[in-house]
Each structure stands twice: as structure tokens, then as C-alpha cells.
Amino acid sequence: MPVIYLIRHGQASFGAENYDALSDNGWEQSRILGRHLSEQDLGAPQAVCGSLRRHRETAEATLEQMALPKEWQTDHGFDEYDHKSLLHVHWPESADHQALSAWLAEQPNPRRAFQARFEEALQRWQRNEDDYKETWPAFRERVLASLYSLANGLERGDSVLVFTSGGAISVAIQHLLELADDALITFNRGLVNTSVTRLLVNAGRLRLATLNEHLHLRGELLTYR
Template identity: 40%
Template sequence: MGVVYLIRHGQASFGADDYDVLSGLGRVQARALGAELARRETAVSLAWCGTLSRQRATAELALAEVTGDISVETDARWNEYDHVEIGAHHGGGLAQDSADPRAYQHMLEKALRAWVEAGADSPCAETWPMFLARVRAAFDDVVSRVGTGERAAVFTSGGVISTLCGDLLGDAVTGLLSLNRVTVNAGLSKAVTGRSGTTLVSFNEHGHVDGETVGLLTYR
């Protein structure tokens, strides 16, 4: 069997002028993730990330902790949904506010639900059906390239991961709307693929940012 690790980026700069930059804590989380992969003696031979800065930086920092010269392939299909546009069209346009992240999270969850329910009729440039189709296609391409005994790492975002994990369990919508809110920064989900298909075997592993390192645990 082959293995695909779906990895959420480290903490970005919530509430800042440019969200798409790893925070100082996010950089530490990315290195902790890489150290965890190294501790498991995980021989990652293939790697992908989206084009977003927070995804690319997480991949670079994490893989620097892993033995071997690993080339990362950039693919925009691994990018997150456009939370700004979805919030503007379906959530009243509430901006990120580091002083009140709960209010923003509440708005985002309502906006995502409305975006999904609108389907192809959403005014957003990327509708829910379009988003689902592109992340499925990106995942299928990775699976097709992972051979027996190989391990691939994909550095992406919480919405992408929760959607795909939900999809593997039979319900992509529930994945996005329910799993998304609990995905942790630098969390790790694992799927195995072989003759019998592709199966999700773990979701949101985060022992490397919990326990003695609980100070590294963040959701946003």
C-alpha cells in the first residue's frame, strides 16, 4: 500500500494585514511536524503543496527536518477556499479580528453552510461544486502517483483536508462543515491506498503539538 499524509499549514497571521504568512508560532509548529515525521522514520518520497505562502513555508520548514532530498511540487488545486469572498457574499463581510476570533469563526461557519447550500448558484467565483471537484482531482492525481510502499506528504489547508476526509468517509459536506472547525495547525491526517481503494485511517493527528508541547496547539 501507499500512504498519503494530508498536512495542515502552521498558524497563519490571523487578523493581520496579510493573513497568508506563517506566524512565529506557525514556524515552530511546522518544524515540530517535521520532527514528528522524522521521529516516525517516515520516508517521504513525494511532496506537494498549494501556492499559498503559508502552505509553501510549512512544507519547506517541515521537510527540512526529514532526512533526504525531497522536491516539493506546487499545485494551486491544493489552495484553500477563498474565505474573504465567501464571507463577503454569504457572511455579511465580517473581517478577521484577532480580538474576537470566536465571532469570526461563527460567521465563517454560517457563510460556509450558505455557500454549500447555494451550490452552483453562489455568486462566488469558485462555487462549492467547483471547489469539491478541484480538490478531488488533486487528491486523485496524488493517489495515482503513489506506488506501493511510498509515502507522500501534501501541505494544504483545513478546508481542503476536512472536505477530503469527509469525502473518504462518504460525506464531503459534513467533512467541511463539521471537521473543519477542529482541524489543528500542523495537524496530520493519513490515508492509505492500494488495490482495494483509498481509505482514511487517521484524522487530525496532533500529538506533536499537544501534551508537553500543548503551548503549540492552535486552531486558527
């Protein structure tokens, strides 16, 4: 039975000018994931990657540790929603990196404070209260279109590593478990960097086998953003 492994990217550079680059932790998480997957007898899996830098860097480090060619098919359907655009609509001040950095420095727990603001922006997006470059239904549709297109092209015994983001993985989970839209936020909050969510494919149908596997991580390497 074909298997799709949805892999959330390694930790990005939270608070930096370029969020999309992996942090040092993110690179190490990705290398550890690669060593872990190399012990799982996956054969020679295909690789599919969203187009974002954090996707590509996670793929590069993981595949290198698996002794596989650092080659993949790029599929924009697995790209994350534009979190900066959503934040700017809800919280215009976040567009100013200097002002955002200063605000974060004032918070007792910067990551938690940012997460709260970010989830407010996601809720507003899902309610379609403003004009967005990509609406919530459009995002959901493109992720699922790429996922099912991939699944329909697989044959018995195939496996695919898909390097993507928490939002795209959460869409797949929400869809397969037939949950309400707010499940996006619930799962997106809890997905660990470089976690693995396994989907089984049967005649084009998808079944969720495991969710948010991250036993390869511990201590400070277990991160959520």
C-alpha cells in the first residue's frame, strides 16, 4: 500500500529578518529526522517539496542523512499560507520588523504572545472578514488538490516524503477526520517541527495512519515554531 509521509519543516528563524531560513535547531532537527528515517526501511522514497526555503532546507538535510540524492519535485500546492499577509491584515504594525521586534522584546513569553496574535489573524482569515491574497477555501482547495493528485499517481509499494508546513498538514488532518475549520488552528498549534504524519493510500483514497510522530526529538530540539 502506498504511503505518504507529510513532514513539517524544521524550526524556522522566529523573530529574524528572514523567518523562512532554518535556525541552527531546524538544521539539526532535519538531520536527526533523516537518520531516524534511514532506520525505517522505507526503500527509495520519492521526495516532494513545497517551494519555500524552509521546505527545501529541511529536505536537503533530511535526504543527505538518508544517503539519498538531494532531489525533489517542487509542488507549490504544498506551500504554507502567507502568514505575513494574514498578520498584516489583522495587525498592521507587524509589517514593521523593527516595531515587531521591539514588541516581542516587551513580552514575558514572546512566542506565546505572538502565537495568540497569529491565531486571531487565522480566525479572521477563516471568517473571510477582509480581502486576502488567498482565501481560506482557496488555500484548503489547493493543498487537497496537490495531495490527491500525488496519491492518484502512486503505485503499490511507493512511498513519498512531502516536505511542507503545519498549515498544509493541518488541512489534510482536518479533511480526513471530517472536522470543523477551527481544527486548522488546533492541529497547527501542536505540530512539532520535523514531525511526521503518515497517510495510507488505497485506490486514491487516503487514510490517516499516524499523526505528529516526533520520537526522534527531545529536549531543546522539540519545538513548535
